[in-house]
Amino acid sequence: MREATSARVAHILREDGFEAYVIHGGLRAWTKAGHPLEPVPSEDLVLLPTFT
Amino acid sequence: MTEIASLLEKHGYAVLALIVFLEAVGVPVPAALALVAAGAASAWNHLRPEMVLIIALSAMLLGDTLLFILGRYTGWALLGFLCRIALNPESCILRSAESFYRRGRTTLMFAKFIPGINTLAPPLAGSMRMGLGQFLRLDFIGACLYTLAFTGFGYLFSGFLVAAAKGVETIGRAVEWLLLIVVMGYVAYRVYLYWKHRKYRVVPRVQVAELAGRLASGEAVGMIVADVRSHGYYDPGAMRIKGSIRLEPNNLRATVKDWPRDQQIYLYCT
Numbered sequence: 001m002r003e004a005t006s007a008r009v010a011h012i013l014r015e016d017g018f019e020a021y022v023i024h025g026g027l028r029a030w031t032k033a034g035h036p037l038e039p040v041p042s043e044d045l046v047l048l049p050t051f052t
Numbered sequence: 053m054t055e056i057a058s059l060l061e062k063h064g065y066a067v068l069a070l071i072v073f074l075e076a077v078g079v080p081v082p083a084a085l086a087l088v089a090a091g092a093a094s095a096w097n098h099l100r101p102e103m104v105l106i107i108a109l110s111a112m113l114l115g116d117t118l119l120f121i122l123g124r125y126t127g128w129a130l131l132g133f134l135c136r137i138a139l140n141p142e143s144c145i146l147r148s149a150e151s152f153y154r155r156g157r158t159t160l161m162f163a164k165f166i167p168g169i170n171t172l173a174p175p176l177a178g179s180m181r182m183g184l185g186q187f188l189r190l191d192f193i194g195a196c197l198y199t200l201a202f203t204g205f206g207y208l209f210s211g212f213l214v215a216a217a218k219g220v221e222t223i224g225r226a227v228e229w230l231l232l233i234v235v236m237g238y239v240a241y242r243v244y245l246y247w248k249h250r251k252y253r254v255v256p257r258v259q260v261a262e263l264a265g266r267l268a269s270g271e272a273v274g275m276i277v278a279d280v281r282s283h284g285y286y287d288p289g290a291m292r293i294k295g296s297i298r299l300e301p302n303n304l305r306a307t308v309k310d311w312p313r314d315q316q317i318y319l320y321c322t
Contacts, residue, residue, distance in 0.1 A: 003320075004252070005280050005321040008301070009319055010319050013308065018311070018317055019316045020255070020316075021318050022256070022257050023257070023320040024258060024259050024260065026321050027291075027292065027293065029260045030260045030264075030320065035260060036294035037293060038293075038294040038295070039289065040290040040291065040292050040298075042288070044298045049149065051153075051183070051186075
């Protein structure tokens, strides 16, 4: 299912009383439409282990 | 088996190189059987054993190095692509990375004997910044073990293989049925997931143009744009929608418990 994670999270938030929506097409559609982006802040990055 | 042997007899080294290369880059072709058949063809003097080894090793190392370089330059995206077939792609990426980090060097030497892992190991090594020299050394050892094991088997048991070919075909049919059952089971599971998640399809969607308009028009007060991806966050330089925040799905309720309920929350993933 496309947008699986955002749809699941939105469903849970709606159950909890929030007004939640899914952005159709996700980041790919947003990027394709040329809307503004920003780098993910370093404190939010999940760095997986590396050999170096 | 007999078809592969016949192809090897006609086109020899080119077919062997092609099959081994294709398997190395992840195409599900029976390279082990081709190596066994090439070993047997060497014993019957149809192929030269040293050429079989050189060609098989070169093709395997070429395919593995290609995936290693792709892994190095695409970061986790290639692993994400290879994990798309998994039932839980995110956990496939995390488990593969952690397991490979713990046992990576040994894994690389024996990965070729484990279907699935043989394709994942080189891009993982690339993504995890293993040195090219170290990768080539370990992969060469792994490729030698794999090539020698199967060509050696074919060479030593070439006489037995002809008699066994008929039996192998019977076993092959049984394996085909088993594979069919596994594929059907997988499809049934995906249908079950689709049915189970039907409630998520009624969650309202918003088009990107509409949201961008709302954000630009000053309606943004009381709006939160939240990124619920995880595997967009593995690579330095990853991008997200400007002004959005990260919302970790596995820690959702604890994160939002104090958020006012009248806010509009717009969620996106990949």
